[in-house]
Amino acid sequence: xxxxxxxxxxxxxxxxxxxxxxxxxxxxxxxxxxxxxxxxxxxxxxxxxxxxxxxxxxxxxxxxxxxxxxxxxxxxxxxxxxxxxxxxxxxxxxxxxxxxxxxxxxxxxxxxxxxxxxxxxxxxxxxxxxxxxxxxxxxxxxxxxxxxxxxxxxxxxxxxxxxxxxxxxxxxxxxxxxxxxxxxxxxxxxxxxxxxxxxxxxxxxxxxxxxxxxxxxxxxxxxxxxxxxxxxxxxxxxxxxxxxxxxxxxxxxxxxxxxxxxxxxxxxxxxxxxxxxxxxxxxxxxxxxxxxxxxxxxxxxxxxxxxxx
Numbered sequence: 670x671x672x673x674x675x676x677x678x679x680x681x682x683x684x685x686x687x688x689x690x691x692x693x694x695x696x697x698x699x700x701x702x703x704x705x706x707x708x709x710x711x712x713x714x715x716x717x718x719x720x721x722x723x724x725x726x727x728x729x730x731x732x733x734x735x736x737x738x739x740x741x742x743x744x745x746x747x748x749x750x751x752x753x754x755x756x757x758x759x760x761x762x763x764x765x766x767x768x769x770x771x772x773x774x775x776x777x778x779x780x781x782x783x784x785x786x787x788x789x790x791x792x793x794x795x796x797x798x799x800x801x802x803x804x805x806x807x808x809x810x811x812x813x814x815x816x817x818x819x820x821x822x823x824x825x826x827x828x829x830x831x832x833x834x835x836x837x838x839x840x841x842x843x844x845x846x847x848x849x850x851x852x853x854x855x856x857x858x859x860x861x862x863x864x865x866x867x868x869x870x871x872x873x874x875x876x877x878x879x880x881x882x883x884x885x886x887x888x889x890x891x892x893x894x895x896x897x898x899x900x901x902x903x904x905x906x907x908x909x910x911x912x913x914x915x916x917x918x919x920x921x922x923x924x925x926x927x928x929x930x931x932x933x934x935x936x937x938x939x940x941x942x943x944x945x946x947x948x949x950x951x952x953x954x955x956x957x958x959x960x961x962x963x964x965x966x967x968x969x970x971x972x973x974x975x976x977x978x
Contacts, residue, residue, distance in 0.1 A: 679808040680874040681831035684841040686889040688929035691808035697911040702802035705926025708809035722926035722933040739795035768816035812873035819880040833889035835963040839863040840947035864962030
């Protein structure tokens with residue numbers, strides 16, 4: 670492992686605004702690098718050559734080309750097939766109990782985990798060196814990736830547990846949405862799948878609290894309504910002085926996010942607006958179903974519990 674590094678991990682369930690948060694953070698201070706969903710860099714970047722947030726294909730992006738030169742020497746080329754297979758062996762949600770218990774990092778699995786972590790460490794080092802930033806924002810969301818990071822000796826892990834109303838999340842997963850990065854429509858999920866996974870993912874992310882150097886819960890709704898106030902605790906946690914919008918307007922320039930929501934391709938001044946379309950367009954049976962499926966957690970995270978709105 671190399672020098673210590675600060676990783677600001679955004680954890681939570683999909684369609685909770687993580688890519689938007691990632692970009693807001695990256696544009697709030699020159700100390701923060703907006704990386705997007707870095708867990709997927711080897712599959713979607715190196716293997717599939719999808720679009721970088723700057724608009725170039727990943728392998729054609731000058732920034733990532735420079736990072737790659739720092740990470741991989743000519744005499745040590747990356748074996749993508751093995752990298753992806755190893756990641757599948759160690760970075761899965763059902764392995765979280767083992768990831769969280771260091772005495773269980775043994776045998777072949779433990780060696781695979783150490784190699785995977787070393788590769789991530791070198792990658793993060795390359796990003797910091799090339800960008801000149803002090804903190805990497807990794808909005809991967811997937812809890813297993815967070816536990817992989819928490820078990821790295823050279824990482825100071827700070828966690829933003831991003832939570833959005835489960836009804837809004839379910840409504841978003843049922844809408845058709847095109848992803849320019851992949852050139853295809855994004856997946857659509859049923860209410861039952863969304864409800865079960867929303868509960869599980871948020872519970873697993875909350876388990877990172879005792880393992881992280883810092884942990885805070887952030888509501889998507891608060892982020893959109895007043896980003897300056899909502900993010901004060903985040904910047905206090907990581908020790909960075911921000912410049913945040915007070916009028917709900919953010920100006921986005923090119924980022925080098927490796928994966929995420931299509932909003933990573935938006936440029937120029939953007940007015941933050943709360944997406945609460947679900948309140949008016951989601952059918953009442955759907956609202957009742959999602960409220961019932963996620964009722965305890967909705968109350969725990971401070972959301973208004975109503976069967977119809």
